[in-house]
Amino acid sequence: MDIQKLQSIYFSPTRTTSTILDQIANSLEIVNTTKIDLTCPQTEQDPNQLSTGKEELVLFGAPVYGGRIPPLAAKRLSQLKGNQTPAVVIVVYGNRAFEDALLELSDLVRARGFIPIAGAAFIGEHSFSTHDNPIAKARPDQADLNNIEAFGEKIKEKIMGIQNLGAEHIPLIPGDTPYKELHKIPIKPPITIESDCTQCMACVDACPTQAIDKEDLLKTDQDTCIRCAACVKICPENARIYDDPKLQEISKRLSTNCCDRKEPEFFL
Numbered sequence: 001m002d003i004q005k006l007q008s009i010y011f012s013p014t015r016t017t018s019t020i021l022d023q024i025a026n027s028l029e030i031v032n033t034t035k036i037d038l039t040c041p042q043t044e045q046d047p048n049q050l051s052t053g054k055e056e057l058v059l060f061g062a063p064v065y066g067g068r069i070p071p072l073a074a075k076r077l078s079q080l081k082g083n084q085t086p087a088v089v090i091v092v093y094g095n096r097a098f099e100d101a102l103l104e105l106s107d108l109v110r111a112r113g114f115i116p117i118a119g120a121a122f123i124g125e126h127s128f129s130t131h132d133n134p135i136a137k138a139r140p141d142q143a144d145l146n147n148i149e150a151f152g153e154k155i156k157e158k159i160m161g162i163q164n165l166g167a168e169h170i171p172l173i174p175g176d177t178p179y180k181e182l183h184k185i186p187i188k189p190p191i192t193i194e195s196d197c198t199q200c201m202a203c204v205d206a207c208p209t210q211a212i213d214k215e216d217l218l219k220t221d222q223d224t225c226i227r228c229a230a231c232v233k234i235c236p237e238n239a240r241i242y243d244d245p246k247l248q249e250i251s252k253r254l255s256t257n258c259c260d261r262k263e264p265e266f267f268l
């Protein structure tokens with residue numbers, strides 16, 4: 001199979017998924033590469049511009065939220081259209097579990113006309129990781145980067161071996177159907193500490209749902225906020241924080257129960 005172009009398409013509020021996709025893209029050594037970031041509304045694109053062809057490989061990436069891919073990521077990915085386009089599906093999770101997320105992503109892109117030839121689950125620092133309750137701190141790390149390189153080699157080998165791309169090239173991906181039930185995350189949105197905020201608007205720009213009021217940064221819409229922590233991680237003054245005690249409980253529990261290092265898994 002001849003691949004002329006590589007597109008990375010991802011949803012990545014705290015940027016670990018995008019970092020991992022960049023590294024996979026590097027390892028594939030395809031000269032013509034483009035990226036489509038579906039994280040923020042201003043980057044939402046006309047679905048027609050996103051149609052892809054046969055000589056292209058598309059890397060799809062999303063984080064794991066509650067063992068699934070975030071509903072918003074699924075919605076934005078559902079706008080895409082492939083043309084029996086080969087794809088690689090990648091989920092990134094915070095060292096707890098990825099459950100049905102990779103299967104869901106694979107099924108979603110198949111339904112949109114792509115053919116997943118490989119899949120992987122990588123580990124990124126958990127969005128709820130803090131100084132006191134670290135969860136997969138500083139991942140992906142050097143060992144992960146070595147694994148990414150190895151995954152890239154396997155993708156290249158698989159591509160070289162494919163003459164006529166078809167359903168027989170789709171790997172078996174773990175997960176259950178129906179997928180795990182979606183649950184609302186039982187924590188309040190982050191707040192802004194007024195005295196520390198310099199109104200730089202980084203939080204507003206980083207929010208995937210425009211939940212933070214541009215005119216009044218102290219207001220965050222409870223219903224649109226997806227608790228992704230993008231605003232907390234990006235704030236240069238540490239003025240956006242989760243002050244809900246339930247979040248500290250969750251972080252502490254994850255930090256204690258999910259401290260055994262998990263390793264990336266590949267499906268080819």
Ligand SMILES: Cc1cc2nc3c(=O)[nH]c(=O)nc-3n(C[C@H](O)[C@H](O)[C@H](O)COP(=O)(O)O)c2cc1C
Binds near residue numbers: 124
């Ligand atoms: C609302 C929410 C739910 C999450 N659920 C899970 C989960 O079920 N399993 C897990 O291991 N990590 C979970 N995580 C952690 C993320 O998958 C992880 O931090 C990932 O690296 C975030 O990707 P991003 O940096 O591209 O946003 C969750 C994070 C958030 C914000």
